[in-house]
Amino acid sequence: MRFFSEKYHESICLVRKEKPVDVCWESQKNPDRRYKGCNRIDLHQGEIPAFGYVSGDNLKPVGVYVVVRGRKVPDGVYAYDAVGKSKVPDVVGQLVRVGGREEMKKIVAAFPDKDFAEEAPLIYIFTGLLERSVWHYREAAYAQVMQDVGACAASVMLHSKSKGAKVFALGGFVDDEIAVTLNLPVTEIPLAALAVFPEYSELAFDSVDEGVGETAYSNRSEMETEIGYDPARYPALFMRQNRAENITDLTKCIRIRRLSAQAYPGEEFPLTPAKYDAASYLGKLEDIEMSSRNQHPFRKVGFDLDDFSSMLRWLEVGQINLFGAGLLKIWVISFDVMFVYPGVYRYVPVRKSVFMQSAILNIKKFAKCHAVPEVAENTAFALLLTADLNESCNLLGERAYRYMNLNAGYIAQSMKLSGQMLRKETRCERFFYHDELKKLCEIPEGESIVAEILVGKA
Structure with a gap:
């Protein structure tokens, strides 16, 4: 069976000399x-992450809502207003009360694990503000917004963990129920949620995924054989993709658990220990302030093996499979890393190793796989995040595509923060020629590239 997610992803892959697809999107006023x-x-x-989050071209298309229970502020549902100010000094934003106990009950009822959600002192709900991205990314805006949401969720998770809290991803919920309760406009859609518990909370130990991050909720059983949404109502392909991902019936929402991936064939290169342990890493995060997007090409500077190993190992400080149930695969393209032969590798986190898949790549050919080759020149190493969309959707339904993009956003945010800590530069690059890059790196035929992250020294 061919899934709608496969069709959507193919439609947003950059193809050389192809005219951009016109977006027939609903004409909506800015909310x-x-x-x-x-x-x-x-x-x-100190109350919100100082380091911000990675955002495609810095468009910041993420809305944040918080369900607060039993904290210093009154119980209720709050929207985060980043530009909200008062006359009090050092204000970095405001919480705006948009709902009370009735709205809290409706939001909790939208999750499969109602008891778990009801006990959470904080539930963060992340939404995509599509009007900020469609003009730039066109049909690809939805995928980019999901990755930005994943990066924002990662920022909140790492900030909360640095304060000693336990954080759990809530990827399954009735989308329309959340949207109606929060009174979201048409151009804003709920995409992800996190539950935050105190460090010594007993309920958190018996969480929905035991903190492993290898589970996800599937909407496979409520999918129709063919997506038949009225094109007049949903003229944009990405809006039909969103509708296909939505969960509408909790009785058909199935929780899926996957085993951790086994070692991959190929010559194994074990990573060296991380420069800082998890506690030290989290402690240093608060000293980081996210730099502005750097457009300068990378300098031709070699990458230290310990820095390379640390950036990969630190992916697990949060939850490397935060939303995706382990369906996202991490390919490492090495060009100039000390003691690591140039070539294509698969990173297997459970083994703390990379496994060589193919030999030397030509950096010039790699750069030419990008719409602007200069952005990839002198890359020390790159991550390609791939997935078998058919396999993933067959397991988790069309919602799998959302999970994988959210997870890609988490990885991008982690790599960005680690790079800042080590004085390196990381860039999430969307404008690459999918099929050319896939062929050059010898990615298996059934895999699709979900995201690319370039690492170097600017």
Whole structure:
């Protein structure tokens, strides 16, 4: 069976000399997010991540809502207003109260694990603000927004963990119920959620995924054989993709658990120990301030083996399979890393090793696989995040595509923060020629490239 996610992903892959697809999207006015008449609570430094999150071309298309229970602020549902200010110094944003206990109950009821959600002191809900990205990324905006949401969720997760909290991904929920309860405009869609518990919470130990991150909720059983949404109502392909991913019936929402991946064939190169352990890494995060997007080409500087190993190992400080149930595969393309032969590798986190798949790649040919070759020149190493879309959707339904993009966003955020810590530069590059890059790196035929991350020294 061919899934709609495969069709959508193929439609957004960059092809040389192909005219961009016109986006026939609903003509909507920009929503009013000034929250007039709502109560506001100031947020100060240290209460939100200082390091921000990775965003495609810095468009910041992510909305954040918080369900608060039993904290210093009154119970309720709050929207985060990043530009909200008061006369109090050092304010870095505001929480705006947009709902009370009734809205809290409706949001909790939208999750399969209602008891778990009801006990969570904090539930973060992340939404995609499509109007900020469609003009730039066109049909690919949806995939990019999902990755930005994954990066924002990673930022919240790592910040919370640095404070000693336990954080769990909640990828399964009734989308329309969340959207209606939060009174979201048409151009804003709920995409992910996190539950945050105190460090010594007993319920958190018996969580929905035991903290492993290898489970996900599938909408496979409520899928139709063919997506038949009215093109007049959903003229944009990405909106039909979103509808295909939605969970509508919790009785058909199945929780899937996968075993960790086994070692991959090929010559094994064990990674060296990380420069800092998890506790030290989290402690250093608060000293990081996310730099602005750097457009300068990489400098031709070799990469230290310990830095290379640390960046890969630190992916597990949060949850490397935060949303995707282990379906996303990590390919490492090495060009200039000390003691690592140039070539294509598969990274297997459970083995703390990379496994060589093919020999030397020509960096010039690699650069030419990008719409702007200069962005990839002098790359020390790159990550290609791939997935077998048919296999993934057969397991998790069309929602698998969302999980994989969210997970790609988590990995991008982790790599960015690790790079900042080590004074390296990382870039998420969307404008590459999919089929050419896949052929050059000898990625298996059934795999699709979901995201690319370039690492070097700027």
